[in-house]
Amino acid sequence: MDLVVLMRQIVMGISSGMVTFLMAAGVSIVMSGMAIINFGQGAFFMLGAFICFSLVHVLNFWWALLLAPLVVAALGGLTEFLLRPLYGKSMLYQLLATMGVAFIIIDGIQTIWGKSINTVLPPEALSSTVVLLGLDFPTYYIFIIIISGLLALGLWLMFEKTKLGMLFRAITTDRPMVSNLGVDVARLFSIMFMFGVWLSGVAGVLMAPIIGLDAQMSMQVLFTIMTVLVIGGLKSMRGVLFSALIVGQANALGSMLLPWFYTLIPAALMIIVLLVKPQGLFGKPGD
């Protein structure tokens, strides 16, 4: 087996794993803090990619990376506003509501950009290859890994070191108390949700040059996110990172080694984890 090809696959696996981590982290944060499962995360991801597509034509990729996630986050804010009557209600409603939002977004994408599959080219600076350890790697994938890694680090720093992060964590454990401390919980929820969606938007922009932009793939993306969350533990950031990387590798190596079989691995893994340790590999009992 060609070492170069293998290494390339591994790198692709890491990069897709990191991007999935970002999206899954977005869902996990919202889940932990607000007890909402955002089933629209896949749609927001696609939206980010499509907005990037448009912005790349008008401005450039770097502007897209900055602006697209912000637009997506704004829509996330609107969504959060719509979801407010549902707080504390059965998960079924939130699931269906966020799915409804996903449908709207998917259709919106198809209305604005049409139904054919679009593509985006990576920016000039990142289009070639870079040499690491004596091997050629596509620069763009390395770029994704670096950016996602920085974001992951930033997430960690935010949670551990900043006031906002502290508030996020507090809400997860004791919401009424936070409210008693005079914090505007409603606004915090808004920020939390928008942040979770923002992560998806960033993921969308990062992946835009690599994938074919197809609104209908949103659900597939959602499924990957759910798989990662289930395997890693819905509320454990570490678990999500770990399982995102595993699933990313499983897909990358699997598509090379077991082309027929590999697509079944995520679902099978999900089932096994749910049967053996339902709270996820890193989760604590109590889901």
Place this chain on the structure above:
Amino acid sequence: MGLAVGAIAALFVLGLFLPAHWTQLLTRVLIMALFATSLNIQVGYAGMLPLGHSMFLGLGAYSFCLLLVKTGMPQILAFPLALLISTAMSVIIGYFCLKSNEPMTFGLLHLAFNILLSTLINKWITFTGGEVGITGISRPGMLADTTYFFFFVLAWFVVCYIVIGIVVSSPFAKAAHGLRENEERLRFLGINIARFQLVIFTISGFFAAIAGILLSMLDKGAFPAYITLTKSAEALMMCLIGGMFSFFGPTIGAAIVVVFGTVTSIYISQWQGLLGVIILACVIGLRGGILGRGRKIGVSGGGS
């Protein structure tokens, strides 16, 4: 009761006089209504949350078509056999999904199985025809005619609804209400919750499989679209829109979703988005659904 008989008579008459593609639409409505009602046996009556119910629709359709294509047996044999296979799978899948006795785990496992089966069907091209599905299943004898097939489906619809109707007014259903309202209390009244849920689950899967077989007869084949996550979500939406706590709620929901989807997709291409809007509206505004007035969930006092 009289209303129901009247409705059936009206459907019968409609079937006689409508042009073929409207009759087909009506047939599809009936089948999906059965599918949605089968789901509601779990959701509305027992408070369970199956997120991947389309897998039983697909299992019914694929078992039926595979039996026909691979063994050449007559459809009249394949029907009950496919039903048997699907129901058996329902018991197995249900057992695993219910094992943990946690609603969230149940929902996610259910979803995972749906995805697993969906992926399997899409990828096992040699066996299941992959993304193309199985085609070329023609209906035998008189059923080849659209109108006669409509009556066939109508008959099944009526029979199934009568059976389901009897079951949901039985002592069994009363106990199932208890499951929805306070599982622990039901347990302390001596009921084996796991077994009880499995029975409900299997009944639900049984009727979904019937719908699947009828659907494959309508579409003359079995297709991966039957087993998608979106189809599962559609079923949940049908229950929600029409009303989870009434017997005919899911039927109304199915009628709305199917007719709406078919009609609007001819005139507007954005029907999916509009569906999304309707769902949002229903979830936020009308939590009991259209037929749901007067029924509340989460009445306080005596919590779990």
Place this chain on the structure above:
Amino acid sequence: MILRTLNLDKYFGSLHAVDNVSLDIEEGEVRAIIGPNGAGKSTLLDLVSNRTRSSSGRVFFRDSEITGLPPHKIASRGIGRCFQVSKLFPGLTAFDNVQIACISRSDKTYDMFSSGDETYREDVLRHLESVGLAGMVDDLAGYLSYGDQRRLEIAITLAMKPALLLLDEPTAGVSRAEGHDLMRLVKGLVADQSLTIIFIEHDMDMVFKYADKVSVMHLGRLMITDTPEEIRNNELVRNIYLGDKAT
């Protein structure tokens, strides 16, 4: 002897919630379990009904061992349980609440073809009447007053025709008068339906008036079991309560 526990132990992490409790209850007895908050009383009932799995120890009901049996099996063997916060079916009527118990009792849980509304109609009405809820048959359980909800829970539990009834603070949160009504009702059933009762109670009036025997728990341990009179005068018990509850 209808109930015997042998060295029942329960640890929640390092908290020794129930510490080596062995007790015997005779058939037809009305036993009160008292003790300060945190003494482990509710946990003890949880262990007996296996709502919580014991860390060690055994439980015997009517000469057969029920240790570790799933709660639903213990319930159908004849142990009924009323909880500190009433567990009812809030969205269903009082009638439906009791009816479900009757259905379970008669093994009709899987009967899918009879009429649900008619099943055991008389029995249900009788049970509701016996707890004084005849006028609330069609009211939703979730909307009943607190006291009525406690009565309903008793009706539901009685509809199972238990031999042993475990009551967790039956009179908490209701007026004195209502409390006495409830206890009188329950005690009356002891004779009528050959019932044995274990009840956790903080109201000493109720304890001294209705209990045959009293067990005192403290910090998970069973300290003493004796008649109400003896308990009333017991120095150790006084100390446990710091003199503020025992009259």
